[in-house]
Amino acid sequence: MSSFFTFLINGISLGSIYAIIALGYTMVYGIAKMLNFAHGDVIMVGSYMVFLSMGSLGLPPVLAVLLAVVVCTVLGITIEKIAYKPLRKASPLAVLITAIGVSYFLQNAALLFFGANTKMFTSVISLPAISLAEGQINITGETQVTIIVCIIIMIGLSLFIKKTKAGQAMLAVSEDKGAAELMGVNVNGTISLTFAIGSALAAVAGVLLCSTYPTLNPYTGSMPGIKAFTAAVFGGIGSIPGAFVGGILLGIIENLSKAYISSQLSDAIVFSVLIIVLLVKPTGILGTKISEKV
Amino acid sequence: MLSVKNLEVHYGMIKAIKDVSFEVNQGEVIALIGANGAGKTTILHTVSGLLQPSRGQVIFEGKDITRIPAHKIVSLGMAHVPEGRRVFSQLTVLENLKLGAYTRKDKGEMEETLKMIYGRFPRLEERKNQIAGTLSGGEQQMLAMGRALMSHPRIILMDEPSMGLSPIFVEEVFKIIRDISATGTTVLLVEQNAKKALTIADRAYVLETGNITLEGEADKLMNDESVKKAYLGE
Numbered sequence: 178m179s180s181f182f183t184f185l186i187n188g189i190s191l192g193s194i195y196a197i198i199a200l201g202y203t204m205v206y207g208i209a210k211m212l213n214f215a216h217g218d219v220i221m222v223g224s225y226m227v228f229l230s231m232g233s234l235g236l237p238p239v240l241a242v243l244l245a246v247v248v249c250t251v252l253g254i255t256i257e258k259i260a261y262k263p264l265r266k267a268s269p270l271a272v273l274i275t276a277i278g279v280s281y282f283l284q285n286a287a288l289l290f291f292g293a294n295t296k297m298f299t300s301v302i303s304l305p306a307i308s309l310a311e312g313q314i315n316i317t318g319e320t321q322v323t324i325i326v327c328i329i330i331m332i333g334l335s336l337f338i339k340k341t342k343a344g345q346a347m348l349a350v351s352e353d354k355g356a357a358e359l360m361g362v363n364v365n366g367t368i369s370l371t372f373a374i375g376s377a378l379a380a381v382a383g384v385l386l387c388s389t390y391p392t393l394n395p396y397t398g399s400m401p402g403i404k405a406f407t408a409a410v411f412g413g414i415g416s417i418p419g420a421f422v423g424g425i426l427l428g429i430i431e432n433l434s435k436a437y438i439s440s441q442l443s444d445a446i447v448f449s450v451l452i453i454v455l456l457v458k459p460t461g462i463l464g465t466k467i468s469e470k471v
Numbered sequence: 472m473l474s475v476k477n478l479e480v481h482y483g484m485i486k487a488i489k490d491v492s493f494e495v496n497q498g499e500v501i502a503l504i505g506a507n508g509a510g511k512t513t514i515l516h517t518v519s520g521l522l523q524p525s526r527g528q529v530i531f532e533g534k535d536i537t538r539i540p541a542h543k544i545v546s547l548g549m550a551h552v553p554e555g556r557r558v559f560s561q562l563t564v565l566e567n568l569k570l571g572a573y574t575r576k577d578k579g580e581m582e583e584t585l586k587m588i589y590g591r592f593p594r595l596e597e598r599k600n601q602i603a604g605t606l607s608g609g610e611q612q613m614l615a616m617g618r619a620l621m622s623h624p625r626i627i628l629m630d631e632p633s634m635g636l637s638p639i640f641v642e643e644v645f646k647i648i649r650d651i652s653a654t655g656t657t658v659l660l661v662e663q664n665a666k667k668a669l670t671i672a673d674r675a676y677v678l679e680t681g682n683i684t685l686e687g688e689a690d691k692l693m694n695d696e697s698v699k700k701a702y703l704g705e
Contacts, residue, residue: 342573349559349570355521356557361545361574361622 179313184436185429190320190389192428193327197382198405199412199420200334201375207351207415208371211272215256215279216379217402222283223249223380224387224397225291228298238301245380253376254369262365280399287395300388319389326385330378331421338417343370351415404431407451413464422462472497472657473518473626478527480510480517487513488524489681495626500648500658502668502689504702505678511661512554514678515628518659519551520544531626546574550624554631554661556615560604564595567603567614571621581621588617591650609640616647626657633664645671665702669693677702 198220205213226245230236236244260279264272304318338344349357350367358364379398386401387393404427412423430450434443454462473495480488488510495501503511516522518529520541529537536544550571559567568588572581589596592613598606603614612632619627629648633641645667652658652671662668669675669689677685677698685698692698 345562345566345570346573348562348566352559352561353557356553356559357570358521358541359519359545359551359553360570360618361542362570363540363542 179310180436182310182314183316184432186314186316186320188429188432189425190323190428191432192408192425193323194382194386194389194401194424195405195408195427196327196421196424197330197378197385198401199409199424200330200417201379202406202409203412203414203417203420204347204371205375206409208347209257209261209368211261211269212276212406213256213261213372213375214273214276214402214406215260215283216375217398217400217405218280218283218287219249219252219256219376219379219398220383220386220401221287221393221395221398222252223383224298224393225287226380227301227384227387228296228393229291231299231301238303242301242381242384245384246377249376249380249383250373253372253379257369257372262368284395284399291395293394295392295394298387298391298393300391301384302388317389319385323385323389326381327421330381331417334374334417343367347371404447407448410461411451411454413461416461416463416465419461419463426462472532473659474530475514475518476528476530478514478517478524478529480513480522480524482513487681488517491527491678491681491683493676493683493686495657495659498652498655498657499673500652500660500671502665502672502675503659503661503678504663504665504668504675506701507663508680509678510681511678512630515551515630515659515661519549519628521551545622545624548623548625549628550619550622550626551628552615552619552630552632554634556608556611558603558606558611558614558618560602562603563600564603564606564614565599567618568595568599568621571618572623574622580623584621584623588620591620591647592617609636609643612636612640612644613647616644616651620651620656624656626659627651628659628661630661631663632660633662633667641667665698666693666704669703 201216202213205211223245226248227241230241230244231238256279260275261272264275300319302318302322304322306318307316307321338347346357346362346367349360349362350364354364405424408423408427409420411427412419427447431443431447434446438446476492478488478491479486491514503514505511513522517524520539524537528535531547531549536547559570568585572584575581594610595613595617603611606614632644636644648658648660649671660668660672669692672689674687675689675692676683
């Protein structure tokens, strides 16, 4: 029983990372109606920033993370401006292919700058582990921080969207760009802001991911990116609570299947669950279809 | 107040608007009438900046706004109630109204406008926390109008406000347009319901396949034989 609890907690922690990444996918999809497949690689860039600024520059962890967030935010806005904005009126397929191209570009740029060798990432978290049930359950500092950070981000983002003008503008743009424009909302600015927030979150996710699983190479972001995308679809793409629910569930399913079924099959099981959910409810768990009233 | 000069708008290769010019004076209610596909909505979209013309000019209060993006035109004092209402269906009534005041800085003034709008549309106040998508078509039209008024415009463009509404709401909508005009706001109205539009308009322009074919005072147009035949069903 105690081992089940440990697997569960670790699953929630992994799921929290997926949820934070999934927010980036789901917000960008909701507002720009595109799948930004380069999102996973922004995670990798963020992790390298932390790795280098702690290792080479000797910055303290907090500053290193802040630097990574700033770099990723600028990167996200730049990618949007250069690669996606010129395609605003192009077919979705062209945008999708461009996103995959950006993903490869980032991976290869990382290969060029940082080399192909896998680096050992030093955790930025120095919180002691908590022991429960007379030492049978151990919750590491990384796990605690990951879950707490995820909850803070969820609450913060929900408040931002519900309570601020910029957040309301985001909802307006995601539903009807033209009508939002008629309200005086700068649609391009709102899309930029969405990319900025998504990329900043990707940096945070990267740090948490590499602190828990301490290896880093140019492909580090790719698999978690795909899993998080799955989580976003699973929860209902475009929905922020959906990204949260989808991410956490995916993390739990993955970890429990690794523990009880097979660690090799765990990914297959995760994607099978996705297929089943989509067969039963094509919009995802919390996704809704907007029905138009005429 | 608003003058449109030699406007030409293309959708790809198709010329939707051909050399259209018209004037709207301060305080007037101007109706643009015409059949489906005549280009009425295209003209409104071009005036409010959602579409860019290939030729011609839009001058608003002496300022050339032809190349100004739509989101900046709102704060110049122009609001646009789009065709099909286009309320934000997943947001509440109040959130929709607040988005209407997106460009306004002064919170106190905004609250006052909100009070004024609740006074004019009591039903919106009753339903302020209801999700807009659950309102009836008529209520959504009230919301779309209220939302546009939240920016405190000097001119309001309305695109088919009576479309798809029950006769009671149609009456209500035209009564509200009259009220809005009575408070000094200029109105540019696009309507398929030509009869109703002509009864509340000061002047009107008749649009046919991208051209203005007829213009004049509304009551004169109402007695014009060709207008009667084509648009009033007499």
